[in-house]
Amino acid sequence: MTLTQAETAAVVAIWGKIAAQADALGTESLERLFSSFPQTKTYFPHFDLSHGSAQLHGHGSKVLGAIGEAVKNIDNITGALATLSELHAYILRVDPVNFKLLSHCILCSVAAHFPNDFTPDVHAAWDKFLSQISSVLTEKYR
Amino acid sequence: MVHWTPEEKHHITSLWAKVNVGECGGEALARLLIVYPWTQRFFSSFGNLSSPTAIVGNPKVRAHGKKVLTSFGEAVKNLDNIKATYAKLSELHCSKLHVDPENFRLLGDVLVIVLASHFGREFTPACQAAWQKLVGVVAHALAHEYH
Numbered sequence: 001m002t003l004t005q006a007e008t009a010a011v012v013a014i015w016g017k018i019a020a021q022a023d024a025l026g027t028e029s030l031e032r033l034f035s036s037f038p039q040t041k042t043y044f045p046h047f048d049l050s051h052g053s054a055q056l057h058g059h060g061s062k063v064l065g066a067i068g069e070a071v072k073n074i075d076n077i078t079g080a081l082a083t084l085s086e087l088h089a090y091i092l093r094v095d096p097v098n099f100k101l102l103s104h105c106i107l108c109s110v111a112a113h114f115p116n117d118f119t120p121d122v123h124a125a126w127d128k129f130l131s132q133i134s135s136v137l138t139e140k141y142r
Numbered sequence: 143m144v145h146w147t148p149e150e151k152h153h154i155t156s157l158w159a160k161v162n163v164g165e166c167g168g169e170a171l172a173r174l175l176i177v178y179p180w181t182q183r184f185f186s187s188f189g190n191l192s193s194p195t196a197i198v199g200n201p202k203v204r205a206h207g208k209k210v211l212t213s214f215g216e217a218v219k220n221l222d223n224i225k226a227t228y229a230k231l232s233e234l235h236c237s238k239l240h241v242d243p244e245n246f247r248l249l250g251d252v253l254v255i256v257l258a259s260h261f262g263r264e265f266t267p268a269c270q271a272a273w274q275k276l277v278g279v280v281a282h283a284l285a286h287e288y289h
Contacts, residue, residue, distance in 0.1 A: 028267070031267040032267045032270050032271075034267075035267040035268055035270065035271040036267070036270055036271040036274040036275075037274070104251055104254075104255075105270075107255055107258075108254060108255055108258040108265070108270060109258075111255050111256075111258040111259035112258040112259065112261070112262045112263065112265050113262070115259040115260065115262060118259055119194075120172060120173050120176045120177070120194045120197075120198060121176070121194050123173055123176070123177055123255065124173075124176050124177040124194070127177050
């Protein structure tokens with residue numbers, strides 16, 4: 001499942017707007033994840049996950065930052081996220097189902113903030129793109 | 143029986159009161175068919191589904207989306223008895239329509255995204271959580287009579 005040229009363009013087109021609010025969107029996505037899917041909190045027993053927490057903000061920033069790297073290197077996501085892939089495989093070992101849950105919450109945040117830009121085409125492209133990132137991050141699991 | 147907190151019930155019913163069922167239903171089904179094209183397998187009689195534009199403009203898609211979301215309204219009206227509400231529909235989806243229940247989960251998630259895009263800031267994490275619970279319960283109820 002590789003991105004077509006049109007899908008790549010759709011991903012990149014909305015990225016500018018997302019990047020401008022990356023920290024807030026990242027934080028909101030995590031809040032949505034932890035509210036809707038409380039089991040995901042089990043990966044963060046060491047975090048203060050309350051609204052406004054610095055750790056939540058910092059981590060949201062990290063997540064969107066990594067997505068930004070993937071956008072910048074959209075033709076070589078595997079290379080761009082190689083270190084993150086190893087981190088998830090050997091250290092973090094987050095169960096693969098959770099990548100779908102976080103991807104969904106990121107899409108919700110983007111849809112809520114940019115409803116006019118989040119057309120069905122853009123929605124499809126981003127769903128596929130996040131799914132590609134998830135594949136890369138779980139590639140080395142076994 | 144599912145337990146709903148007063149807050150969850152409020153998030154669900156107050157948002158539902160503002161939902162344009164025809165518009166959101168059509169949009170949710172269209173996005174399902176666009177984002178997950180394999181779901182088109184159930185709609186070979188719908189005519190032109192060859193592009194996102196065709197799907198969005200397809201009157202059968204819009205009509206069916208409205209039908210599906212209208213039925214969803216029954217869940218909102220019967221939060222304390224969703225399983226019974228969907229027993230017949232579940233049997234229909236299993237024996238006549240042969241729909242893999244995974245599709246109920248996919249459509250539920252697409253509906254949540256459509257609600258997010260329509261309600262923006264109002265669709266807070268807490269509001270989303272209530273709706274995720276609802277779409278999950280509906281999906282479960284629709285799969286319940288499968289055999």
